[in-house]
Amino acid sequence: MIEIIVNGIRTAISNEMNINEMIKELEYTQKGFALALNGTFVAISTYETTIIYDNDSIEILAPVQGG
Amino acid sequence: MTKHIETKQQKDTWEIGGKTLSSRLLIGSALYPSPANMEDAIKISGAQIVTVALRRQAAGEGTGDNFWNIIKSLGIEVLPNTAGCHSAKEAITTAQMAREVFGTNWIKLEVIGDQYNLQPDPFETVKAAEVLIKEGFEVFPYTTDDLVVSKRLADVGCKIIMPWGSMIGSGKGLMNPDNLKAIRKQFPELKLIIDAGIGKPSHATQAMELGYDGVLLNSAIALAQDPVKMAKAFKYAVEAGRFGYESGTMQERQFASPSTPTIGTPFWHQFD
Numbered sequence: 087m088i089e090i091i092v093n094g095i096r097t098a099i100s101n102e103m104n105i106n107e108m109i110k111e112l113e114y115t116q117k118g119f120a121l122a123l124n125g126t127f128v129a130i131s132t133y134e135t136t137i138i139y140d141n142d143s144i145e146i147l148a149p150v151q152g153g
Numbered sequence: 154m155t156k157h158i159e160t161k162q163q164k165d166t167w168e169i170g171g172k173t174l175s176s177r178l179l180i181g182s183a184l185y186p187s188p189a190n191m192e193d194a195i196k197i198s199g200a201q202i203v204t205v206a207l208r209r210q211a212a213g214e215g216t217g218d219n220f221w222n223i224i225k226s227l228g229i230e231v232l233p234n235t236a237g238c239h240s241a242k243e244a245i246t247t248a249q250m251a252r253e254v255f256g257t258n259w260i261k262l263e264v265i266g267d268q269y270n271l272q273p274d275p276f277e278t279v280k281a282a283e284v285l286i287k288e289g290f291e292v293f294p295y296t297t298d299d300l301v302v303s304k305r306l307a308d309v310g311c312k313i314i315m316p317w318g319s320m321i322g323s324g325k326g327l328m329n330p331d332n333l334k335a336i337r338k339q340f341p342e343l344k345l346i347i348d349a350g351i352g353k354p355s356h357a358t359q360a361m362e363l364g365y366d367g368v369l370l371n372s373a374i375a376l377a378q379d380p381v382k383m384a385k386a387f388k389y390a391v392e393a394g395r396f397g398y399e400s401g402t403m404q405e406r407q408f409a410s411p412s413t414p415t416i417g418t419p420f421w422h423q424f425d
Contacts, residue, residue: 093209113212118221120207120250125242127249145209147250148217149224151191152206152234153181153321153371 088140102140105133119148165395167366169313169344170259170291172230174201177361178391179232179346180384181371188223190380195227198374198384202230204261206237207251221254232293234261239274241281248285260285261315261348261369262294271321275302283309295348298332300339307340314340315348315369318360322372324352327359337364354383354390361394362402 087098092112099111105121105128121128122145128136138144166175180200185191195203205224210217224231233251238244241264248260262281266274273296282292286309296302298316306314316336319325327333328350337345344367347360351370360368368391377383415421 093211115213116210116215116218118218118254119210120254122246122250125246127246127253129253147207147247147254148210148214149221149254150206150208150217151181151183151185151220152204152236153183 088138090138090141091143093144093146099138102137105136105138108138108144109133114146116148119146121146169202169366170230170293174230175199176201176388176391177367177395178357178387179204179348179367179369180374180387181369182220182224183371184375185380188220191375192223192227194374194380194384195229197381197388199388200229202232202369203227204232204234204369204371205255206234207247207254230259231255231257232259232261233257235263235281236265238264239266239277240264241277241284244277244281245284248281248290249288252290258289259291259293262292273297273317275299275305278302279305279309282306282311286310293346293348298329298336300332300335303336303340303343307343311343313344313346315346317349318347318356319350321349323350324373325350326352326356327363330359330363333360333363333365354386357387357390358394358397361391362397364398367391 088101089096089098099108124143166173176199178198178200179202180195180198181204182191203224233255235244235247238247244262244264251260252258262278264274264277264281266272278294278296282294285292292311293313293315294306294311295315303314316333319328345365346367346369347365348369351357351368351373357368374380374383374387
């Protein structure tokens with residue numbers, strides 16, 4: 087197990103893995119969201135090759151109302 | 154003749170960010186009593202640009218997809234914002250995320266410098282704008298009515314600048330019309346939009362009469378007792394202000410001047 091921070095909440099995942107695997111393990115089933123890893127944007131095209139390590143911080147953002 | 158004039162007015166268009174639009178009202182999507190009310194208000198406003206945002210979402214939560222589907226169904230341009238960011242880095246990352254989610258290179262750049270009055274941080278805003286423009290974004294920067302900040306934004310390549318009327322959500326209208334006039338005068342080639350502080354339709358009309366290209370607002374419509382009717386009011390207010398600007402207002406006078414002809418005045422007499 088490793089611990090990561092997802093949207094500010096400490097979360098355990100089974101081991102180091104790529105972003106696609108992490109999304110699946112965390113059960114993010116919705117379609118429209120974008121992701122940043124340690125404050126840097128990660129494009130969908132690189133999810134497969136981007137590895138999540140212990141203590142990484144992830145932001146998963148989705149559309150909301152805005153002014 | 155009247156028919157001809159009306160047809161011409163209906164075809165009044167302008168260009169912003171590579172798009173040709175007929176409405177000069179930009180509308181926000183937040184704070185409405187319900188999603189249905191938001192949808193109705195946006196439709197009746199005639200706005201062709203709607204602002205949206207990104208926020209954290211938990212696994213399995215479908216509210217983001219639901220909201221996005223409503224916005225997409227409106228068939229108008231989407232302007233994502235970077236609301237809540239306090240540094241250039243945060244704003245740049247948020248803009249990149251927004252581009253992927255919303256499929257647009259438009260970004261309403263907001264970098265807040267003070268939590269009390271939500272005043273934009275001019276230094277971080279300029280820094281972020283420079284990076285985002287190099288990355289191919291069409292940047293709509295939210296700024297104050299400071300002329301020099303607008304100049305710096307133009308220097309880094311902004312074609313659009315959005316000075317505030319007054320503090321976000323305050324409804325106070327245009328705090329410094331003279332500053333706004335100076336920005337308009339100095340940057341005739343830029344698209345200028347008043348963003349924030351508009352509280353009632355007459356504020357929007359005033360902004361348009363100053364020669365601004367558009368008005369962006371949210372709270373004034375969403376927090377009205379009847380947001381849908383208020384959206385309609387703003388549609389006409391923006392149009393009225395624009396027509397007023399285009400037609401050229403009369404010069405102010407220091408003294409009264411009768412509009413009815415004085416020749417043939419009955420019971421005419423000279424005041425002492």
